[in-house]
Amino acid sequence: MNDFLELVVGATATGCIYGLVALSYLLITRPTGVINFAVGEWSTLAAFGGFLLLSRLEWPYPLGMLLVVTMLLLIGWLTERFTVRPLVERGAPPLAPILALLGMLVVFREFASLVFGADPQPVPPAFGFGRLELGPVAGSYQSFFIIAVAAAVFAAAWMFFERTLAGKSFEAVAIDRRAAALMGINLRRVTSLAFAASAGVAALAGLLVAPNVSAHYLMGLPLAIQGFTALVIGGVGRVEGALLGGLILAFAEQFTVRYAPVPPGLAMGVPLVLLIVFLLVRPTGLLLPREART
Amino acid sequence: MKSLLGMTAVAVVLSAVAFMLGSYQTDIYRKLLLWTTLALSYNFLFGIAGQVAFSHFTFYGIGAYAILILLFQVGLPLPLAILAGIALCVVLALVVAIPATRLEGFYLALATLAFAQLFIVVLNEGGTVTGAGGGLANYRLPDVFGVRVTGPWYTVVIVVLLLSTFATLWRLDRSWFGRACRAVRDNPEAAQAMGVNVARTKIIAYTITSAMAGVAGMVYAFVDNTVNPPIFGLQNSFLLLFMVIVGGSGRHAGAIIGAALLYLMPFLLSPLIGHHHALVFGVVMVAVVLFQPKGLIGVWDALVARRKLVP
Amino acid sequence: MKQVLLNRIRTALAAALVVVAPMAFAQTTIKIGLITDKVGPAKGFAEPVAQGAIYAVKELNARGGLLGRQVELLVEDDQGRPDVSATAARKLVDAGAAFILSVSLTPATQQAQSVTLESKTPHMTPSNSGDTLTTQIVNPNFWQTGPLASTQIATLLSYARNKNFKRVALITDNSDLGQLTNRFFKAGLEKSGIQIVSEEVVPGGSTTADPQMQKVRAANPDALFMTGVLTPENALILRSYRQLGLKTPVLGNYNLSIPVYSSIAKGLLDGVTFVDGFDPAKPEAMRFIEAYKKDTGNEPYNLHGYGYDGVMLVVDAIKRAGSTDKDKVRDAMQATKAFSGVMGGVGSVYGFADGKRTGFDGNGMVVRVYEGDKQGKVVHVGAK
Numbered sequence: 011m012n013d014f015l016e017l018v019v020g021a022t023a024t025g026c027i028y029g030l031v032a033l034s035y036l037l038i039t040r041p042t043g044v045i046n047f048a049v050g051e052w053s054t055l056a057a058f059g060g061f062l063l064l065s066r067l068e069w070p071y072p073l074g075m076l077l078v079v080t081m082l083l084l085i086g087w088l089t090e091r092f093t094v095r096p097l098v099e100r101g102a103p104p105l106a107p108i109l110a111l112l113g114m115l116v117v118f119r120e121f122a123s124l125v126f127g128a129d130p131q132p133v134p135p136a137f138g139f140g141r142l143e144l145g146p147v148a149g150s151y152q153s154f155f156i157i158a159v160a161a162a163v164f165a166a167a168w169m170f171f172e173r174t175l176a177g178k179s180f181e182a183v184a185i186d187r188r189a190a191a192l193m194g195i196n197l198r199r200v201t202s203l204a205f206a207a208s209a210g211v212a213a214l215a216g217l218l219v220a221p222n223v224s225a226h227y228l229m230g231l232p233l234a235i236q237g238f239t240a241l242v243i244g245g246v247g248r249v250e251g252a253l254l255g256g257l258i259l260a261f262a263e264q265f266t267v268r269y270a271p272v273p274p275g276l277a278m279g280v281p282l283v284l285l286i287v288f289l290l291v292r293p294t295g296l297l298l299p300r301e302a303r304t
Numbered sequence: 305m306k307s308l309l310g311m312t313a314v315a316v317v318l319s320a321v322a323f324m325l326g327s328y329q330t331d332i333y334r335k336l337l338l339w340t341t342l343a344l345s346y347n348f349l350f351g352i353a354g355q356v357a358f359s360h361f362t363f364y365g366i367g368a369y370a371i372l373i374l375l376f377q378v379g380l381p382l383p384l385a386i387l388a389g390i391a392l393c394v395v396l397a398l399v400v401a402i403p404a405t406r407l408e409g410f411y412l413a414l415a416t417l418a419f420a421q422l423f424i425v426v427l428n429e430g431g432t433v434t435g436a437g438g439g440l441a442n443y444r445l446p447d448v449f450g451v452r453v454t455g456p457w458y459t460v461v462i463v464v465l466l467l468s469t470f471a472t473l474w475r476l477d478r479s480w481f482g483r484a485c486r487a488v489r490d491n492p493e494a495a496q497a498m499g500v501n502v503a504r505t506k507i508i509a510y511t512i513t514s515a516m517a518g519v520a521g522m523v524y525a526f527v528d529n530t531v532n533p534p535i536f537g538l539q540n541s542f543l544l545l546f547m548v549i550v551g552g553s554g555r556h557a558g559a560i561i562g563a564a565l566l567y568l569m570p571f572l573l574s575p576l577i578g579h580h581h582a583l584v585f586g587v588v589m590v591a592v593v594l595f596q597p598k599g600l601i602g603v604w605d606a607l608v609a610r611r612k613l614v615p
Numbered sequence: 616m617k618q619v620l621l622n623r624i625r626t627a628l629a630a631a632l633v634v635v636a637p638m639a640f641a642q643t644t645i646k647i648g649l650i651t652d653k654v655g656p657a658k659g660f661a662e663p664v665a666q667g668a669i670y671a672v673k674e675l676n677a678r679g680g681l682l683g684r685q686v687e688l689l690v691e692d693d694q695g696r697p698d699v700s701a702t703a704a705r706k707l708v709d710a711g712a713a714f715i716l717s718v719s720l721t722p723a724t725q726q727a728q729s730v731t732l733e734s735k736t737p738h739m740t741p742s743n744s745g746d747t748l749t750t751q752i753v754n755p756n757f758w759q760t761g762p763l764a765s766t767q768i769a770t771l772l773s774y775a776r777n778k779n780f781k782r783v784a785l786i787t788d789n790s791d792l793g794q795l796t797n798r799f800f801k802a803g804l805e806k807s808g809i810q811i812v813s814e815e816v817v818p819g820g821s822t823t824a825d826p827q828m829q830k831v832r833a834a835n836p837d838a839l840f841m842t843g844v845l846t847p848e849n850a851l852i853l854r855s856y857r858q859l860g861l862k863t864p865v866l867g868n869y870n871l872s873i874p875v876y877s878s879i880a881k882g883l884l885d886g887v888t889f890v891d892g893f894d895p896a897k898p899e900a901m902r903f904i905e906a907y908k909k910d911t912g913n914e915p916y917n918l919h920g921y922g923y924d925g926v927m928l929v930v931d932a933i934k935r936a937g938s939t940d941k942d943k944v945r946d947a948m949q950a951t952k953a954f955s956g957v958m959g960g961v962g963s964v965y966g967f968a969d970g971k972r973t974g975f976d977g978n979g980m981v982v983r984v985y986e987g988d989k990q991g992k993v994v995h996v997g998a999k
Contacts, residue, residue, distance in 0.1 A: 013829045016859070020825045027822065045410050096594055105356065108410070109549060110593040112542065116586030124580060128658045130847050132879045139882065141858060150858050222854060223822055224847045224879050231538065232820040235421065238414060268826035278789075278818045279425040285418045290403045293411055327734075328705040428789055428818075437791030438722045439697070441729070442752060528698045530726045532791075535698055 012146075013268070019149030019157075021264045022257065026160030029256030030215035031237025032244065033167060036252050037208040039241075040184040041200050044094065044107045050234030051118035052209045053216030056082050057225035058122055060217045061131040071136050079213045086209025089114060090202055098201070115230070123227040130224035133217070156218045160253070163211060167249045180204070239285040245295025254296060259284065315467055322459035330455075334462055334527050336567050338520055341466045343547045343563035344556060345516040348473050350545070351553030352482060353509035354489025358541045359400065359416035362423045363393055363514040365536030367521025372440050372531060373433060382446050386522060393518030394511055401510040405503040420541060427533045439532025458526065465523050469516055474556065476512070485509050546589045552599025561600050644687035645680075645939055647672070647929060648707030650727060652719040655695020656790070659846060659875055660918060664718040664742045665690065667915065667922025670907055671930075681930050682937070688926075693719050697726035704730035704738075712736065713939035714929045718922065721745035721792045728754050737932075737944050741925025742918065744869065745795045749972045756945055760928060760965055760974040761921065762869050762892040764796040764842075768803035769998035770890050770980040771866050775838070784813035784836035784863070786827060786852055788843035796868050797842040804840070812836050817848045824848070828855035831863075841867040846875055853883040864888065869980075874916050877988045884985040892958045893917035894981050894993050903957040917958070924956035928965060928974075960996040 034049040056078050063074040093114055094107045135152040142151055171177040182190040183200050191197050215233070223229060236259065244255025259281055267277040288295070318337070325333055346360045370392050374385040400419055404412050427434045434440070445453060453461060476482050484505045487495035496502050525531055543566065551562020570581040596602050649668055652661040672688045680686055689710055691703035700723035707715050708730060715731060717724035717740045724740045725748060731738035732754040739758045740748065744767070748759050783804060787797040801811060813834035815827035831839060839861075843849055849871065856865065867889040876884060893916070894900060903923060907915040931954060933939060936947035951974065952966035959965075963979030978997035983990055 013833065017826060017829065020823055024822050093590055093594065102597065106593055106597060109545075110590050112545070113586045113589030113593060116542065116582055117590065120580055120583035120586060123654070124583065128654060129875055130850075130879050132881060139854070139857070141860075219822060222851060224850060226847060235417070239418075242411075242414070264823070264826045268829055273429060273816070276425065276429050278820070279422055282418045282422045282425065286415060286422070289407060289411055289415045289418075293407065326709050328702065328709045331702045331705055437789060437794055438725070441697075441725060528701055528726070529729055530697055530701065532697055532722055534696050 012148075015147050016149065017264055017268055019147055019153050021260045023149070023153035023156040024264065025240075025257035025260035026156050026253070027215050027219045027233075027256070028236050028240040028259050029244075029253035030160055030163065030211055030218075031233055032240040032252035032256055033164070033249065034208045034212040034215065035237060035241050036246060036249065037167075037211065038204050039246055041180050041204050042094075042098075042107075042183075043104060044111070045238075046111045046205075046208065047108075047234050047238075048089070048111045048115040048118060048230075049208065049212045049237060050230030050232070051115050051122070052082055052085065052212035052230075053219070053233050054122050054225070054227060054230040055085065055118060056213035056216035057133055057220035057229065058126050058131065059213075060133040060220055061126070061225045064134050065132050071134070075136075075217060078217055079210050082209040082213035083206045086206040086212075087202055089209070090205035094205070095198070095201070115234075119227055119230055126225070126227065128227060130226040133220035133225050135221035139221075152218075152221055159214060159218060163214065164249060164253050171249055176203075236281055239281045242285055242288050242293070242295055245297040247295070248297045251295055251297040258296075311467055311471060315463055318463045318466075319456075319460045322456040322463070325456075330459060331527075332568075332571065334459055336564065337459075337462045337466050338524055338527070339544075339547070339567045340560055340563040341462075341469050341520045342517060342544060343551070343559040344466075344469055344473055345513045345520070346544050347548045347551075347553060347556065347559035348477070348485075349509060349513040350548055351555070351558070352477060352489065353485040353506065353513075355506065355510060356410070356413040357416040357510070358413060358538070358545075359419050359514065360517050361536060361541040361544055362416075362420040363397065363517035364521035364524065365423060365427075365531070366396060367393055367518030368525040368531045368536075369427070369434060369440070369521075370518070371522040371525055372443065375446065376440075376443055377433065382448060389522055390515055390519060393515045397511040397514035398507065400514075401507040404510070405506050417538070420538060424533050424537060427536070435532065437533060439530060439535075441530040441532075444529060445526040462523055462527075465520060469520070470556065472516075477556070481505070481508070543585070546585055550588055550592050550599055552601030555599075555601045557604075558599050558601035561604075565600070644685045645682065645933065646687050646689055646707075646710060646712045647926070648704075648710070648712035648715040649688055649690045650693050650700055650703045650707070650715065650717045650719055650723070651690060652695040652723070653692040655693075655720075656845070657695045657720040657723070659873065660742065660844075660870075661695075661718045661720075663916065663918035664922035664925070666911075667907075667919030667924075668716060668718070668741075668926045669922075670910060670915075670919070671923040671926035673910070674906065675926070675930060681933060686930070693723050693727075695720050695723060697722045700724070700727045701730050703727070704736075708734045708736050713933065713941070713944060714739070716741060716922075716925050716929065718742050718925075721748060721795065724748060725751065728752050728757050731756050735941055735945075737929075737941060737948055739925060739929065739948075741928070742921040743792075745792055746799050746973075747795060755949075755972075756941075758948060758967060758972045758974060760925065762890075762975055762980060763973060764799035764868065765803060766975060766977055766980055766998060767796075767868050767890045768800045768840075769977070770982060770995070771840070771888075772803060772807055773998045774888075774982040774995040775866070778838075778864070780809055780837040782810045782812045782834075782836050783838045783840060784815070784831045784834055785811060785840050785842055786815045786817065786824075786831065787841070788845045788848045789816055789818045790843070790845050793843040793845065796844065796870075800840055800842045800868070817843065817852060819845050819848060821848060821851060824851040824855040825859065828852065828859050828861065832859055832861055836863055838864045838866060841865060841871065844868070844870040846870075846873070846879065850876070850880045850883070853880050853887070857883055866890075872917055872983075872990065874990075877990075881988055884988050887985045888982060889985070890980050890982055891917055891990075892975065892980050893920055894960050894996075896992070897957075897959075897961045899955060900957050920957040924958050924965070927956060928954060960993065963997075 038046045059078040063069045093110045097106045136155045137151040140151050179195045240255035240259045243258050244251030263280050266280050349355050370389040371385055374380045374388050404415055484500045488502050488505050492502050547562035547566045552558025651665040652658050672686050676685050693700035693703045704727040714737045717727050721743045724743050737756050741760045743761045744764050746763050746765050787793040813831050817824045817827055865887045869890050871889040872891040932948040936943035949967050954965040959976050959979030960981045963976035965974045967974050981993040982995040983993050
């Protein structure tokens with residue numbers, strides 16, 4: 011039973027990471043329809059930023075975290091400004107920004123490998139590697155920190171979309187771009203904000219997962235795929251979907267390894283099989299968007 | 305140029321080159337021909353039929369492993385192994401394509417990406433059948449009618465593969481099927497309204513091109529005489545996409561230029577940029593998408609048009 | 616007048632020839648090829664070995680070179696990919712390499728062998744540890760002086776003899792070398808009558824090793840043998856080990872001797888036992904460390920030593936062969952015996968006895984234990 015509860019904490023933490031990456035996709039896809047595979051590389055850059063500021067220069071954690079997230083907000087904004095906006099304004103087919111971002115994925119990754127080398131680098135966790143026991147439930151400090159941060163981010167995102175005017179304008183753009191523009195919503199601002207926010211969330215994911223997996227220039231693609239799988243499972247329509255999808259994915263992965271009599275290598279296939287199944291059976295994901303519910 | 309005579313002439317020239325090259329250069333030449341073959345079939349799938357798929361290189365791998373397993377583990381004679389391998393590729397392509405017709409643009413890309421990853425997982429866990437992480441090695445092409453096809457003669461086989469792939473795609477493109485594919489690519493609803501069976505067109509396009517990739521894979525298996533999981537990873541799928549886009553998607557000439565350029569570039573630029581050629585690819589890709597979406601072939605067309613204007 | 620001019624020109628040409636000819640001869644270098652991984656998964660292991668080799672060539676050339684000629688090291692990058700490794704080997708053979716050293720991944724070295732077998736080019740890996748490299752392809756031109764997995768487990772078992780392990784767990788990754796090392800460790804353990812109660816795999820790209828380590832904990836083994844070679848995954852395993860409160864003794868393969876663990880697995884290494892081919896207190900090793908540090912300003916570690924020894928073994932063979940003729944070099948290499956290098960415990964030597972092509976001394980590995988995050992001193996030598 012002990013094992014089970016411990017695994018619950020660990021899987022929840024991993025699920026939160028996947029959920030954050032899924033949210034990162036969602037923030038861009040909802041208003042613009044663009045799928046940005048480079049979110050994984052944003053996480054990688056954040057992880058290396060964490061290495062630089064927190065391991066090398068030994069800044070205090072909150073300060074380092076703040077600077078890394080801010081840097082990524084800027085990078086997200088710049089990415090949109092220079093590789094997506096020209097395409098959108100030119101009326102390019104919807105595939106074009108996706109391809110440009112795929113090119114950027116390679117650019118970001120090679121940049122990381124060029125600047126930081128090909129070796130994995132350590133990134134410190136927020137509260138050290140100790141262990142916390144809350145009654146029958148136990149997990150590492152970092153796991154609890156991840157869960158706390160993810161909860162905060164998702165709560166904030168939910169508040170933003172449900173309760174603020176700005177959030178509603180995002181929704182409006184998602185539903186109908188042209189109508190939204192006609193209603194006076196500044197499409198450009200929404201798109202810029204979307205990209206910046208997406209990068210910020212991806213940064214958090216990278217910074218939070220790096221203490222365990224090390225900052226490594228190849229860490230982006232697996233994260234991107236897992237995040238996208240989480241998004242498909244949970245549904246692109248709602249913020250909560252991203253988190254739900256992430257949790258389902260992480261639990262499926264880890265509990266299969268622990269309890270299923272299946273060779274562990276095949277457990278790597280679990281997210282892929284889930285992805286394929288969902289794409290075939292329920293591409294819209296588990297949670298339907300707001301408007302379809304009422 | 306596309307007449308039989310033209311084709312034969314090109315075949316002779318390309319084959320003659322094979323007899324003049326040293327061991328290292330032959331290796332590069334063969335791989336160049338294979339990449340061009342793949343780019344041509346991928347161009348049809350992506351550029352002409354409009355399907356964003358990451359599974360093309362995976363079928364290359366499926367073809368390669370299939371022929372090896374069928375030849376050396378199941379023990380089939382070569383001609384039968386080839387046919388069985390093609391059949392396997394067709395079946396797997398249908399398995400992917402039929403459900404995928406319901407998926408739009410991006411979801412298709414994702415499903416094929418997952419399929420590609422799944423293939424690698426299966427390879428890694430395949431134990432002695434697939435050779436797991438180390439792959440299969442230590443084999444060689446069985447004699448065909450008692451003749452050992454090796455060296456420059458094998459390169460001729462690759463030339464034949466390339467040209468027959470090209471010829472087939474050219475014909476398909478020119479036919480009503482090619483038009484149907486383009487119609488589906490540009491506007492599925494309109495195509496449907498005009499009587500094109502959208503789902504069937506998509507499935508056929510996917511299956512044919514994937515089977516072509518599979519056949520290329522079978523030929524590849526005997527080039528390096530080794531197959532292992534890293535060869536068929538996602539890196540190469542992206543590279544294929546980049547080749548087609550940089551060259552100019554939708555145009556056969558574009559695929560050829562893109563393949564040649566991106567394949568040879570690392571060798572030529574190596575002294576300059578060391579091993580960071582991936583960075584150059586990424587930058588070139590972004591540049592092409594931003595500034596010349598028609599690819600290099602678009603640049604060529606513009607130059608030719610300008611030439612024509614000047615008396 | 617014309618005759619005088621012609622004579623002058625003739626003399627000048629003759630003089631020029633006399634000057635140029637020996638220069639032309641001296642320009643011919645002896646080429647040794649090196650296939651390494653600069654960007655791929657093996658980079659962390661291959662590059663230091665390559666650095667050691669590069670330094671060896673530099674030192675050699677400064678002392679007069681080989682057979683009166685300078686040695687030129689032709690370095691190729693195979694990106695850790697076996698198919699590229701074969702191409703790189705072809706390029707080196709075409710360029711006239713007298714000997715090829717492979718320091719990249721085990722499957723890459725294997726693939727390069729298909730080229731050296733065909734071209735009868737002498738070929739060696741001074742660092743790969745996969746046992747099957749000399750058995751899967753019968754290539755009389757190929758030798759292996761890296762620390763074999765079978766030697767590693769024999770050494771660890773010899774060290775652990777008095778600890779009486781009866782039931783142990785194995786944990787590895789899904790890389791080719793990790794699986795291979797696991798196979799040989801398992802064989803060695805089973806031969807000693809030890810029962811394997813848990814065998815886990817942490818695939819590359821995992822975010823945690825908790826589920827696997829929970830299974831290990833549930834099996835309650837006397838010891839845990841780490842046979843994986845992927846650095847991030849080994850760090851995950853060690854982290855899980857601490858997190859889950861495991862106390863089982865951990866014994867690692869030689870991969871855990873790489874210094875990068877001191878930085879990415881900080882705080883996790885204390886008490887971890889590992890096997891290595893390097894004793895920094897050995898006189899030859901100390902000499903090498905001093906000289907390398909003086910020349911490059913960096914402190915070398917065990918991997919550099921493998922590269923250095925590799926070059927020195929090749930050079931010794933070519934010297935004994937008296938030329939770069941492939942057949943002569945092959946025979947000379949096979950005849951290598953009692954060659955004392957930087958690697959191995961005190962008193963261990965390289966040699967290819969009885970037609971074998973693996974040369975690392977079977978009793979030449981040492982066992983060390985991490986003290987804090989630093990590699991402690993040698994606590995056991997050999998596999999007896």
